[in-house]
Amino acid sequence: MEPAVHLRGAVSLLGRFPALAGVDLDVATGEIVLLRGPNGAGKTTLLRCCAALLPVTSGEAMVLGHDLAGLTGPARRALRRQVGLLAHATGLYDELTVADNVAFWARAAGADRADAEAAMTRLELDGRLRDVAVGRLSAGQRRRASLAVLLARRPALWLLDEPHAGLDQAGRDLLDGLIGDGARAGAAVVLASHERDRAESIATRTVTIAGGTIVDDSVVGAAPPVATGARRAP
Amino acid sequence: MEPAVHLRGAVSLLGRFPALAGVDLDVATGEIVLLRGPNGAGKTTLLRCCAALLPVTSGEAMVLGHDLAGLTGPARRALRRQVGLLAHATGLYDELTVADNVAFWARAAGADRADAEAAMTRLELDGRLRDVAVGRLSAGQRRRASLAVLLARRPALWLLDEPHAGLDQAGRDLLDGLIGDGARAGAAVVLASHERDRAESIATRTVTIAGGTIVDDSVVGAAPPVATGARRAP
Amino acid sequence: MLRDAALVAGKDLRLEARSRVALNQVAPFALLVLMLFAFALDPDRGILARVTPGLYWVAVLFSGLLAVQRAFAVESTDGVADALRLSGLDPAGVFLGKVAAVAVQLLALEVLLGLGVVVLYGADPSSVALLVPTCLAATLGLAAAGSVYGILAAGLRVRETLLPLLLLPVLAPVLIAATSAFESALGGFPGEGWRWLGLLVVFAALYTGLGLATFGVLLEDG
Amino acid sequence: MLRDAALVAGKDLRLEARSRVALNQVAPFALLVLMLFAFALDPDRGILARVTPGLYWVAVLFSGLLAVQRAFAVESTDGVADALRLSGLDPAGVFLGKVAAVAVQLLALEVLLGLGVVVLYGADPSSVALLVPTCLAATLGLAAAGSVYGILAAGLRVRETLLPLLLLPVLAPVLIAATSAFESALGGFPGEGWRWLGLLVVFAALYTGLGLATFGVLLEDG
Amino acid sequence: MNDGTSSPGTRVLGALTLIGMAVLLAFALVISPADETQEETVRMFYVHVPTALVAFGAFFLTVAASVGYLLRRSEGWDVMAGASAEVGAVLLAATLVSGMLWGRVTWGVYWTWDARLTLTALLFVLVLGYLAVRRLPLERERRSRLAAVVGLLLGPATVACHYATTWWRTLHQGPTITTADAKMDGTMLFTFFLGMVVFGLLYVWLLVHRFRVLWLEHRVEDLGLDEAIAERRREAVGVS
Numbered sequence A, B: 001m002e003p004a005v006h007l008r009g010a011v012s013l014l015g016r017f018p019a020l021a022g023v024d025l026d027v028a029t030g031e032i033v034l035l036r037g038p039n040g041a042g043k044t045t046l047l048r049c050c051a052a053l054l055p056v057t058s059g060e061a062m063v064l065g066h067d068l069a070g071l072t073g074p075a076r077r078a079l080r081r082q083v084g085l086l087a088h089a090t091g092l093y094d095e096l097t098v099a100d101n102v103a104f105w106a107r108a109a110g111a112d113r114a115d116a117e118a119a120m121t122r123l124e125l126d127g128r129l130r131d132v133a134v135g136r137l138s139a140g141q142r143r144r145a146s147l148a149v150l151l152a153r154r155p156a157l158w159l160l161d162e163p164h165a166g167l168d169q170a171g172r173d174l175l176d177g178l179i180g181d182g183a184r185a186g187a188a189v190v191l192a193s194h195e196r197d198r199a200e201s202i203a204t205r206t207v208t209i210a211g212g213t214i215v216d217d218s219v220v221g222a223a224p225p226v227a228t229g230a231r232r233a234p
Numbered sequence C, D: 001m002l003r004d005a006a007l008v009a010g011k012d013l014r015l016e017a018r019s020r021v022a023l024n025q026v027a028p029f030a031l032l033v034l035m036l037f038a039f040a041l042d043p044d045r046g047i048l049a050r051v052t053p054g055l056y057w058v059a060v061l062f063s064g065l066l067a068v069q070r071a072f073a074v075e076s077t078d079g080v081a082d083a084l085r086l087s088g089l090d091p092a093g094v095f096l097g098k099v100a101a102v103a104v105q106l107l108a109l110e111v112l113l114g115l116g117v118v119v120l121y122g123a124d125p126s127s128v129a130l131l132v133p134t135c136l137a138a139t140l141g142l143a144a145a146g147s148v149y150g151i152l153a154a155g156l157r158v159r160e161t162l163l164p165l166l167l168l169p170v171l172a173p174v175l176i177a178a179t180s181a182f183e184s185a186l187g188g189f190p191g192e193g194w195r196w197l198g199l200l201v202v203f204a205a206l207y208t209g210l211g212l213a214t215f216g217v218l219l220e221d222g
Numbered sequence E: 001m002n003d004g005t006s007s008p009g010t011r012v013l014g015a016l017t018l019i020g021m022a023v024l025l026a027f028a029l030v031i032s033p034a035d036e037t038q039e040e041t042v043r044m045f046y047v048h049v050p051t052a053l054v055a056f057g058a059f060f061l062t063v064a065a066s067v068g069y070l071l072r073r074s075e076g077w078d079v080m081a082g083a084s085a086e087v088g089a090v091l092l093a094a095t096l097v098s099g100m101l102w103g104r105v106t107w108g109v110y111w112t113w114d115a116r117l118t119l120t121a122l123l124f125v126l127v128l129g130y131l132a133v134r135r136l137p138l139e140r141e142r143r144s145r146l147a148a149v150v151g152l153l154l155g156p157a158t159v160a161c162h163y164a165t166t167w168w169r170t171l172h173q174g175p176t177i178t179t180a181d182a183k184m185d186g187t188m189l190f191t192f193f194l195g196m197v198v199f200g201l202l203y204v205w206l207l208v209h210r211f212r213v214l215w216l217e218h219r220v221e222d223l224g225l226d227e228a229i230a231e232r233r234r235e236a237v238g239v240s
């Protein structure tokens, strides 16, 4: 099968700064790739390029079978509909409730209300928090709502930018379980993280990026984690 | 000596929601208190109350010798000048450079340019990043700039809300070193964090908060860490 | 596309229902603008009566600008612009949804300002046959052009200042045409008014077409 | 206090030097408003000449509003409002600093608009003795009132719509007084103009006093 | 206990107000004579002026209460300021409406841009802005502080509105009562003062009720508070 992400010599410019300076990377479906590296290495840039939110200036870039270079409008939409990005910013409307937000974004991606409800239940947002405006949530609750959106959309490629940040212990365990489930269901997962222990325990492969290039690429775990919700693979 | 923070039955309302529902807590100078607890427990609220950014609706609240209840304008300013808060939001002007930002906030708190420069050097922001507009920085670089501001201000009470989030390994080690140095220099440190391993290794005491109340309060380490920059106290 | 439009418009109206910004802030602002112009133009009825249509439309323009600003402010916070791009929504649908939501608010504003003009300036609304279609066409034009530039500015740090700058000159033709149509209608030569109305319709069609065609591109660059 | 004011004003001017928002966006906007009015009021020189002072000040008002909005937009992003409260800066100093920065930008705008009025409408600026102090007093008034409400709205989600609503009615007296002073000056009865100037001075003093006294309270709540 | 916000005191006040209203109507519409120049339209006077003056009084109370709040930070002042501004806004609306109707009859237009009218309209918008700030979805204390600062401004605006006819040449009538006007008939003067008293009573009556309603709303929140705190603390069970 063709890889979910395939980059060869990918360069991406932010202004005039080459945040990616020639990246080679392949991510297969079912893989959980941990992206690590110092601050400013280009992790966020890489994830955003994969979501077609930033242009790849030169080099080859294929994501989910789409060539990012000659992407037309409809193809880009089709691609993005299959991509779930969990970024620092949560992408939620502050003035709408959690339920309204999740329902809106889920339906926008073609999912239905039931998916939205299921995702909220999975993230334990179906209690008191359901009808609280997102702007009033705590940082971690907000991240959970954002995760619920990702889950309800059922993407084929998960791009997670420091997904553990802000989540409490239970939330972290839950997230790890979700990532494992997603990978087992055939999604490709790329997660950028500085939380070494936590992230390494779920990743099937660790890629180190520095100065906009991949400096190390090694398989860690032999297979994706097996048990749902397992806090740490042994 | 009187404690840096002294709370008894402190209640704080966000809208009509009692985010703090009666908190008893004392923090002595030189202590490094880790505040942990589930999402929405009230950690951020507690830190903001200590910085006099949120009112304490009822109960006793003394911070650095000031009673938060009857705080007049000048006393509040005097108090806040001694408080350093590292929040999720970095409090930097996107359109100014790192150097301009650090210099402005440092001078606002009565420090001088030399302090600002020293802080930037300490956080390794004195190279290329010095003259980059803050809005262009990566998440972790931005956190570093925000830390530089805190350092340059030399507060007597450090309130750190998930300080490790976004920092790379080197940054985390640096931060732990800074916290240790600060505590040894007589500052009181309260840090809210979900990164158990990392945070517990530097804390002298762990306090667990849930449902807006303290549910557990236990001394972990016997004394503040000894060596400067030591990554983990042994 | 229409499903996406309905989704977006529904979301916007729900947001307004929760925050009441248009009701509590934009509407009073519109009345205020009307009063301000009256101050600026001297307490001289002669002038006021002659320029009533112009002032009406300037007031609609400024408060409409505020409505557009608000409509796209909510799309600019905390990564929503990215989320919108990743959502898989049809850009043309998003465009139509925003236009519909803004147009509903504008129409409400126009009715309100209409009442204001009748009361404050003593204007006399008679030739409804011309006035109503003028309002509709002008509203669509304003909402369409507003949405095109609104999405362009959304997510930029300088949104608040850039949007008025871009939008006002574009809307100048609407202002002129609507004013002239109103003048003709009130002045009693509707014949000329219909020509101006034609211009408004062309403008609205043009910007709706432009929006439908380019919203995808604009959304990309948000 | 003055040290803090200088620090804040310096920061604001440096920010403007880097972002050029006032130069590239607010100033063109001001000219645009002027042109729009010319359209709205028909290419009828008779009216235009009579209402020039009013239009000038309406244009100053609206572009001043934009300048204030911009000045406090930078204080509303990403925790800056909190940082300002924690900074230990004297609130009165922050107020004076913001007023100074806004006033400098407003004065530049006024000169620009003055040129615009002279060119576009063919106004004739002669009685400078009255015009200049009027501009200065009105500017101070605008900047002071703008800063009071600017900091009040900073950090609120509805800032963009609330600020104009609160600010415009408060500035209406400035508009009236400055317009009347200009009319007197240009019309040749400066005597009355000086009385209006007096009003402007009172207004500016009032708001500067209010700002100095209450900025602490407002900033607390930012 | 009663289940409204009334008490024996306010019931008496309410009764007095209603009776006063009836008497005022009788005097204003029937007993008092028509004016020489204004003819029957002068009857508008007995609503127009008292509502205006009482509204002014209400705004001054708002200003005073705002100052009180800024100095003492006690909730009572805040509630008082808000209640007074609300009732004042209603009264000023009555002034505006009666003035516009009157204007339609005597001047032939509902509105004209004269200083008094303009300033009255401005004052009204300022009050609306003040009430808008009071409705912001913020923490109670923060909202009170912002409102108190905005409330201060009603003072100068009210003063300017009152002196508008003195400071500027206006179409609107200047001070009539204070300048011991000879033309004023005795009955008319009495009716006017009656109007002042009745609208004053109305104001106090409404104010007391609004104050109590707002106060009770806060108390209800506080009552719910103990329950809310208890519930919040229950979240803690099992975590440690």
Ligand code: HEM
Pocket (backbone or CB within 6 Å): E045, E048, E049, E052, E053, E095, E096, E097, E098, E099, E100, E101, E102, E103, E104, E106, E107, E110, E111, E116, E117, E120, E121, E161, E162, E163, E172, E173, E174, E175, E176, E177, E178
């Ligand atoms: C919309 C139109 C009007 C508004 C907003 C308005 C407003 C006011 C206000 C605010 C006052 C109280 C001023 C004070 O005593 O401090 C007042 C008083 C008064 N108004 Fe009007 N008015 C309007 C129309 C009229 C008209 C048409 C008449 C009669 C021709 C009129 C006659 C008076 C008189 C006689 C007083 C008492 C003056 C005094 O003793 O100070 N008003 N009006």
Ligand SMILES: Nc1ncnc2c1ncn2[C@@H]1O[C@H](COP(=O)(O)OP(=O)(O)OP(=O)(O)O)[C@@H](O)[C@H]1O
Pocket (backbone or CB within 6 Å): A014, A015, A016, A017, A018, A019, A037, A038, A039, A040, A041, A042, A043, A044, A045, A046, B132, B136, B137, B138, B139, B140, B141, B166, B168
């Ligand atoms: N206009 C610019 N000028 C100079 N440098 C820029 C510019 N824009 C972006 N950069 C740099 O590009 C890099 C972007 O990195 P990116 O955000 O991808 O890092 P990251 O690996 O996600 O880091 P972090 O771990 O801190 O999140 C940063 O080093 C930033 O300083």
Ligand SMILES: Nc1ncnc2c1ncn2[C@@H]1O[C@H](COP(=O)(O)OP(=O)(O)OP(=O)(O)O)[C@@H](O)[C@H]1O
Pocket (backbone or CB within 6 Å): A132, A136, A137, A138, A139, A140, A141, A166, A168, B014, B015, B016, B017, B019, B037, B038, B039, B040, B041, B042, B043, B044, B045, B046
């Ligand atoms: N208006 C409101 N209505 C209901 N709940 C509210 C309201 N405002 C705030 N809250 C709640 O108050 C709590 C605030 O918690 P706070 O931000 O202090 O949590 P935290 O311990 O910092 O959590 P995290 O670990 O997620 O950062 C949250 O549970 C939030 O849902």
Ligand SMILES: [Mg+2]
Pocket (backbone or CB within 6 Å): A043, A044, A045, A161, B138, B139, B140
């Ligand atoms: Mg990053």
Ligand SMILES: [Mg+2]
Pocket (backbone or CB within 6 Å): A138, A139, A140, B043, B044, B045, B161
């Ligand atoms: Mg928190």
